[in-house]
Amino acid sequence: MTRAELFSQIQRKSSYLCVGLDPDLEKIPAHLLSEPDPIFSFCQAIIEETADFAVAYKPNIAFFEALGARGWETLAKVAEIMPKDVFTIADAKRGDIGNTSKLYAKAFFEAMNFDSVTVAPYMGKDSVTPFLEFENKWVILLALTSNVGSLDFQLIEDKTGKPLYQSVLEKSQEWGSPENLMYVVGATRGELIGEVRKVAPEHFFLVPGVGAQGGSLTDVARFGMNSTCGLLVNSSRGIIYASGEKDFAKAARKEAEKLQVEMKGLLEKYL
Numbered sequence: 190m191t192r193a194e195l196f197s198q199i200q201r202k203s204s205y206l207c208v209g210l211d212p213d214l215e216k217i218p219a220h221l222l223s224e225p226d227p228i229f230s231f232c233q234a235i236i237e238e239t240a241d242f243a244v245a246y247k248p249n250i251a252f253f254e255a256l257g258a259r260g261w262e263t264l265a266k267v268a269e270i271m272p273k274d275v276f277t278i279a280d281a282k283r284g285d286i287g288n289t290s291k292l293y294a295k296a297f298f299e300a301m302n303f304d305s306v307t308v309a310p311y312m313g314k315d316s317v318t319p320f321l322e323f324e325n326k327w328v329i330l331l332a333l334t335s336n337v338g339s340l341d342f343q344l345i346e347d348k349t350g351k352p353l354y355q356s357v358l359e360k361s362q363e364w365g366s367p368e369n370l371m372y373v374v375g376a377t378r379g380e381l382i383g384e385v386r387k388v389a390p391e392h393f394f395l396v397p398g399v400g401a402q403g404g405s406l407t408d409v410a411r412f413g414m415n416s417t418c419g420l421l422v423n424s425s426r427g428i429i430y431a432s433g434e435k436d437f438a439k440a441a442r443k444e445a446e447k448l449q450v451e452m453k454g455l456l457e458k459y460l
């Protein structure tokens with residue numbers, strides 16, 4: 190999917206919602222456990238009920254690979270049933286020496302046809318650029334993450350007072366463009382989202398951390414929106430575990446709709 194196509198979906202649905210698929214056998218409704226593939230049935234129902242309000246889906250690979258070979262099969266099946274008009278994100282946080290990165294990219298872009306994969310920048314240029322060589326595919330680079338541990342390295346300043354996340358943003362813009370490179374920016378980082386926006390004015394941000402982690406959607410829009418929206422805001426647990434009962438998919442739909450309505454208002458205000 191191109192950036193223009195993504196923006197057009199955002200406008201069509203008045204939404205920049207990314208539904209996070211973090212399916213955990215210990216949390217999904219008990220009645221699904223007797224299904225042949227409970228995780229698939231769970232994800233399928235969530236996708237069907239939220240597709241009107243979402244422009245992106247983000248399966249977190251950990252929740253699938255934790256189940257071994259069966260989990261990979263489920264992930265491939267989930268990737269296959271994604272609606273054609275949505276942007277798909279393999280949240281895998283990969284990155285290794287060049288020849289290994291190339292095969293990570295093939296796994297997610299070719300074997301499973303995801304639009305994008307999250308990549309860790311720590312190993313530098315040769316670990317990131319193999320992902321950028323795939324036409325019409327995206328790298329989503331970790332820049333300023335939503336977790337508390339992001340303070341350990343990402344905010345450390347160099348001699349000139351520049352924080353590490355800023356160096357990641359500046360350097361990586363030499364490798365990719367707003368047409369194939371996005372950044373992960375945590376919703377929990379408040380005003381700092383505005384600082385990231387100054388360094389990367391045109392790039393899309395994937396923003397996790399609203400919902401269960403307590404980040405503010407209003408702050409994300411206020412500090413992060415640009416002229417093509419530039420935001421995909423993820424919520425996982427807040428949507429998929431809105432109910433642990435038989436009505437889980439309808440409850441997920443309600444939560445997704447609530448976020449979409451809020452997003453519509455914020456698009457009208459800040460776009």
Ligand SMILES: O=c1ccn([C@@H]2O[C@H](COP(=O)(O)O)[C@@H](O)[C@H]2O)c(=O)[nH]1
Nearest residue numbers: 249334335336397400401402424425426
């Ligand atoms: O900085 C980051 C990067 C990735 N994540 C992932 O996003 C979702 C968030 O889930 P919630 O349930 O909405 O909190 C999850 O898959 C994380 O691994 C993140 O939270 N922060």
